[in-house]
Amino acid sequence: MVAREPSETRILSVASEHLRLHGLRRFTVVAVAEEAGMTHANVYRYFPSRVALVDAVVDVWLKATERRLADIADGPDPAEDKLERLILALAKANRDLLHEDPHLFAALSQAVAKRHAISRRNRARVRALFERVIDDGIATGAFEPRDRDRAIAFVIDATHRFIHPAALELEADVPQESVDARLSTLIRVALRTLATGVI
Amino acid sequence: MVAREPSETRILSVASEHLRLHGLRRFTVVAVAEEAGMTHANVYRYFPSRVALVDAVVDVWLKATERRLADIADGPDPAEDKLERLILALAKANRDLLHEDPHLFAALSQAVAKRHAISRRNRARVRALFERVIDDGIATGAFEPRDRDRAIAFVIDATHRFIHPAALELEADVPQESVDARLSTLIRVALRTLATGVI
DNA sequence: AAAATGACATAATTTGTAAAATGTCATTGC
DNA sequence: GCAATGACATTTTACAAATTATGTCATTTT
Incomplete structure (x- = not known):
């Protein structure tokens, strides 16, 4: 040792x-x-405190996840594809963590619930990725929302159930295929909504 | 006394x-x-137990709320209006409870988290109201979803953030007007989605 | 000088025990 | 016979003491 x-x-x-x-x-x-x-x-x-040490551990995971999301957001693909993959990747990352490392998931969950700095910053950065992709889609004409900010809030609100740790815990025992199907529907609606300027 | x-x-x-x-x-x-x-x-x-007594108290509130929702669902108005009012009424009932009776809200929240019978049954009945209104809309031609079950799941998933106690707690300090605006957007999208057969 | 430690004050947790609450039931009172 | 009780076993909670952990810092080590 x-x-x-x-x-x-x-x-x-x-x-x-x-x-x-x-x-x-x-x-x-x-x-x-x-x-x-x-x-x-x-x-x-x-590390200045026990909590800071735990947060540092959680942050390693958050940052690694962010990197994968950023790779999607910064890719050369159409904004529609990127937004779909962004949502799916984020949902999958959190859901996998819940099942494969429940203790780390619990620590993340707490950091989010108690609004620790690492979670607020992660949230801001992930939100920025969503904004970037949606802005990308607007620039290329793939998305035509009437109100850009409202469109961003819509996507985040609508997908909340499949992304937020507190929501994921509620459905821990629902078959993954069923959850996947529902998320897939939601993404389809979101993409269609962004494309057709309903918002 | x-x-x-x-x-x-x-x-x-x-x-x-x-x-x-x-x-x-x-x-x-x-x-x-x-x-x-x-x-x-x-x-x-x-009452068979302490928990059963608490649940009975929560159930009084749940049933009263259900009655108001049923009045909306069974009204003579167009399905679109009824669905919008149903969602708004349910979101408002839970949100008001959070602020006006935090202790009862906490008890409800626990009953939901621990999947007590009262909460499972309430959930089933409220879901049935949503189904009824959506079926109503399909019957009158106001809604034309390709898949009825998928449409119902979509509405419930998309509005989750504004209805579920665990989600409401997260936004307790967000200004109500901001939440209202976002919910209003989400409802508009949901109604449009049901009407145009995207699903 | 940077890394690490030992010694220390303070805070949190655990442990053991007393008190109180939950839940059961045979009996009482209406 | 139905409502209510008192007495009781079992489970939880509350409290105090002891232990352990957190967090700080002057000193030692490399």
Whole structure:
């Protein structure tokens, strides 16, 4: 158990593992520090608080997800395709997290519910991606909403159920295929709505 | 403090008052019984458990709300109008409860989250109202969805953010006018979608 | 000088126990 | 016979003490 990584990275990866395995409740700075081969005081050199450490772990996931979304948003494809893939990718990322790493999902869920800075910023950046794609669609004539801001709010509100952690938890036990079908319908309506200037 | 009401009714109204004033945490069968002028054992003659008593209180509100919704759904107006009013009334009922009786809202929220029978049944009945109005619209030609079931799921999914307690809590501090505007947009899109057979 | 520590004050959690609440039922009173 | 009770077992909650964790900082180590 030799620490080759620099301390900050090592703490973060141990914290990540610890959170995934034991969950928020049993996540302690002391335990993480011990597993990282240092005293807990040293952890505070790199992370200002326990909450900040947990948020840093969540943020790694958020940023990785954002990167994948940005790749979609910045791609060369038509805005319609990009918007559909953006929504599907975001919904899938959150839904997969719920099933594959429930503890990390719970930490994310809390950060969102308590409006932590990482979640507010993530939300702003993801929203910016939606705006970018919709603006792209408007520029190319694929979308023709009467009111651009209203159109953006519409897309976000309509898809809320399939994207927001609190909403996803409610449907954890609904068969994925059924959820997929409903989301697919919603996306079709959203795209059609943006294209035909109903808003 | 003479009990004119029959016991069951009296227990229920005392319980209702107690929940509204003190909240779920401090709601005890013993306290309710005392305030109703009887021993707690007697409460169990009418309600099988503490949870059942709380649920009964919530159910009174749910049923009253359902009645108002049913009045809309069964009215003589065009299906489009009725669907719009149905959504607005349901959203407003839940949102008003959140602000005017937070304790009762919290109890409702829990019943929904834990899938209590009262909430599942309420959900089924409210859904039936939506189905009725949409079927009405299909019968009169106002709505022409390709797939009726898909259309119903779409309306419920799209409006989720403005109706579900868990979603409403997230936006408790957003100005009502802003929420109203967004909901209004969503309803317009939903009506247009149903009318034009996109689904 | 940067990294890490030990020692410390404060805050949160756990543990054990007393008190109170939930839920049951045989009996009482109307 | 129906409503209500008192007595009781079981489950929760409330409280206090002890333990553990969080967060700070002067000092040591590399």
